[in-house]
Amino acid sequence: MNKTVLITGATSGFGKAMATKFAGANYNCIITGRRADKLKEVAEELIAIFGAKVLPLVFDVQDKERVFEAIESLPTEWKAIDVLINNAGLALGKDSFENASLDDWETMIDTNLKGLLYVSKAVIPLMIARKSGHIINLGSTAGKEVYKDGNVYCATKFAVDAISKSMRIDLLPNKIKVTAIHPGSADTAFSNIRFKGDGAKAAAFYEGYEPLHAEDVADIALYCASLPPHVCINDLVVTCTAQGSASLFYKD
Numbered sequence: 108m109n110k111t112v113l114i115t116g117a118t119s120g121f122g123k124a125m126a127t128k129f130a131g132a133n134y135n136c137i138i139t140g141r142r143a144d145k146l147k148e149v150a151e152e153l154i155a156i157f158g159a160k161v162l163p164l165v166f167d168v169q170d171k172e173r174v175f176e177a178i179e180s181l182p183t184e185w186k187a188i189d190v191l192i193n194n195a196g197l198a199l200g201k202d203s204f205e206n207a208s209l210d211d212w213e214t215m216i217d218t219n220l221k222g223l224l225y226v227s228k229a230v231i232p233l234m235i236a237r238k239s240g241h242i243i244n245l246g247s248t249a250g251k252e253v254y255k256d257g258n259v260y261c262a263t264k265f266a267v268d269a270i271s272k273s274m275r276i277d278l279l280p281n282k283i284k285v286t287a288i289h290p291g292s293a294d295t296a297f298s299n300i301r302f303k304g305d306g307a308k309a310a311a312f313y314e315g316y317e318p319l320h321a322e323d324v325a326d327i328a329l330y331c332a333s334l335p336p337h338v339c340i341n342d343l344v345v346t347c348t349a350q351g352s353a354s355l356f357y358k359d
């Protein structure tokens with residue numbers, strides 16, 4: 108029987124690449140995001156390429172009621188979620204503490220931290236009922252080391268690190284694995300969003316080195332999910348070869 112994965116933020120970047128890898132590995136895919144048109148495109152692609160079973164669910168992870176409604180609304184056969192990938196997230200702005208925008212901070216906290224908590228709270232009871240499951244949380248190298256002007260983005264990813272560790276301990280009796288994947292710089296829409304559509308600034312961030320690509324991180328997520336039941340990768344930091352710390356890059 109096929110396994111089922113639920114991936115938040117599957118309209119773009121890591122989430123879309125993970126949906127492609129997992130569909131290619133015969134997973135049934137619940138894909139989520141706010142942009143219904145993009146989600147439909149991804150679903151159609153996965154069905155056309157792999158003949159995959161795909162269920163698109165449109166919701167904003169910041170909206171607590173909607174998150175619970177969406178998970179509750181899943182048809183029974185889709186409620187057997189084997190793997191939950193908490194991937195939806197963003198950085199907004201890269202400004203010093205005194206100049207950063209409170210609205211940006213709140214959006215990052217509401218999405219990267221509270222959104223991850225809401226989705227996890229909605230899905231975990233389904234895993235507990237089956238005494239089985241795997242939660243993969245997307246942290247960041249920014250959740251391992253702070254860097255200049257990273258302030259609240261870093262704080263949300265440090266929180267993902269802490270939550271992943273504590274989830275793992277709390278969920279041990281239910282045989283639920285928890286993996287945190289912490290990538291460094293990757294060339295998704297991430298920087299374009301962080302710099303609010305300033306394409307030149309976003310492009311400059313990736314200049315002079317080859318960053319990770321979304322597919323690299325997706326391969327890793329699929330690998331983590333493919334290990335036998337008694338093996339769990341707890342914490343995995345991955346950077347491109349040119350990145351030596353959260354903020355140090357060797358640029359040609």
Ligand code: NDP
Nearest residue numbers: 116118119120121140141142167168195196293295296297
């Ligand atoms: P993208 O911008 O390409 O993708 C982000 C995804 O998150 C989109 O599918 C977006 O969907 C979804 N999303 C954002 N906000 C919300 C929301 N409020 N509700 C639901 N979905 C939301 O970026 P990445 O793929 O790079 O980012 C994915 C994750 O990886 C994030 O958590 C990011 O912090 C983390 N990360 C990224 C790194 C990088 O360098 N790229 C490195 C380390 C970690 P939609 O807009 O349709 O809602």
Ligand code: 8X3
Nearest residue numbers: 247248249291292353
């Ligand atoms: C994203 C990685 O280095 O842009 O989490 O903060 S970085």
